[in-house]
Amino acid sequence: MENLLHIAYDAEDFRSRAHQLVDQLADYISECRDGKPMPVLPPAEPEELYSHWLQDFNHEGFDFQQFCQTIINQSIHIHHPRYVGHQVAPPAPMAALTELMSALLNNGMAIYEMGPAATAIERVVVEWLAKHVGLGDRSGGVLTSGGSAGNLTGLLAARQTICSHNVWDEGALEGQQLAVMVSEEAHYSVARAARIMGWGAKGVIKIPVNQELQADDDQLENCLAEARAQGLQVIAIVGNACSTSTGSYDDLHSMSEFARKHNIWFHVDGAHGGAAVFSGKYQHLVKGMELADSVVIDFHKMMLTPALTTAVLFKDVAHSFETFAQKAEYLLSNGTQKPWFDGAARTLECTKKMMSIKIYALIKQYGKELFSEFVTQLYDLGQAFADMIRNEPGFELAIEPQSNIVCFRYWPNTLNMPINYFTAQIRSQLLRDERFYVVQTYVRGDTYLRTTLMNPFTSTNDLSELLHLIKQIADEIIADK
């Protein structure tokens, strides 16, 4: 019998399976693009799928083609125009192809030698993005696996720069309690970063929000004064561009002025909406982002790439090196040379994927106009959907959307049960119906349906049918009571 290792690495076997898989995926993309009716989130309880796979696992034999098809069928269909749920990009197929290359070449990326091309390309694309954000001549950054790791990286840099002693080497000083200011609407990764750094719950000063759910500028001085009165040393303020739940943009310009006045770090969480910088029509939303000390932008949200790919940008790239100034003799230095733009010197990660190549391929193939079109079209669709909701009796918006995140609810005057319960019921029934994928959120303590319009092929027709379906489901819920 032939040696298993020879079989596993057989090039011709790889070629034919890859062709077959690409054919399957191409058919899938085309069906999705055409909006072929399919359960956007295939129905199955977790235990049911677990049993399915356990049984399959214990069963003799394996058909790779069948395996791939079953995975496709059982997955949530991000490329379907009626997927209007969470903030995950439907990746451009070319970006997915480069992922295959990254998976096979498997360059570890920790240092230049472990990923020469992808490390050099990482520097090119990160500097390109920093330039578009307007961070200036000394800017640069690094790619990390996700916005959560990105926010932590930015705040670690803040701590290392703003604290008067070397926290990285010496740890916290006796009695020192550090903190960050951020809107109460911020993504939880900011609070998590503070806790990871040992600041606990009191290390997050929550800035109250205004009617539009943006950090209330009038409260900034108060928040800082109160924090200081409690003995906290505030080292950074974080701006949302935009918030996760409702897509609200903080006033980044006034936050930057506040940060400068008080000599604290200004970090922008632009994981979702930082990409608005590419849209001539919507870039006003991120005015002030160019004044930040650090910025996070997820390519896998509004920039068409597969997860995870995040840029952490610094106004002064030197901060990127100081943040993790740690010795690992075998890896980070040979004693005579400084590490180049090596990733491991500047992120939490040692090994990481060759993330840069998918971004590079998209930029070179389509130009930055691809991102401009994507953001503009989807933010426009958010406005169009908001108009439809406003004009449809019984429907109401949670707030006027600033982005492609639109939160709303249906409150007919025949309602005979509490509105929050009713909204949650509508969402459950929508899931059961399978034609759309919509999520829910809480706005000022109330339950709302939340849509994130991530797919450029979602049409106003799709959205009109969604509203129609919601009304139909609502009537049934009311009638069943």
Ligand SMILES: Cc1ncc(COP(=O)(O)O)c(C=O)c1O
């Ligand atoms: C505003 C914001 N920041 C950070 C994150 C976390 O990013 P990731 O999921 O890439 O870790 C998210 C995710 O939804 C987000 O919306």
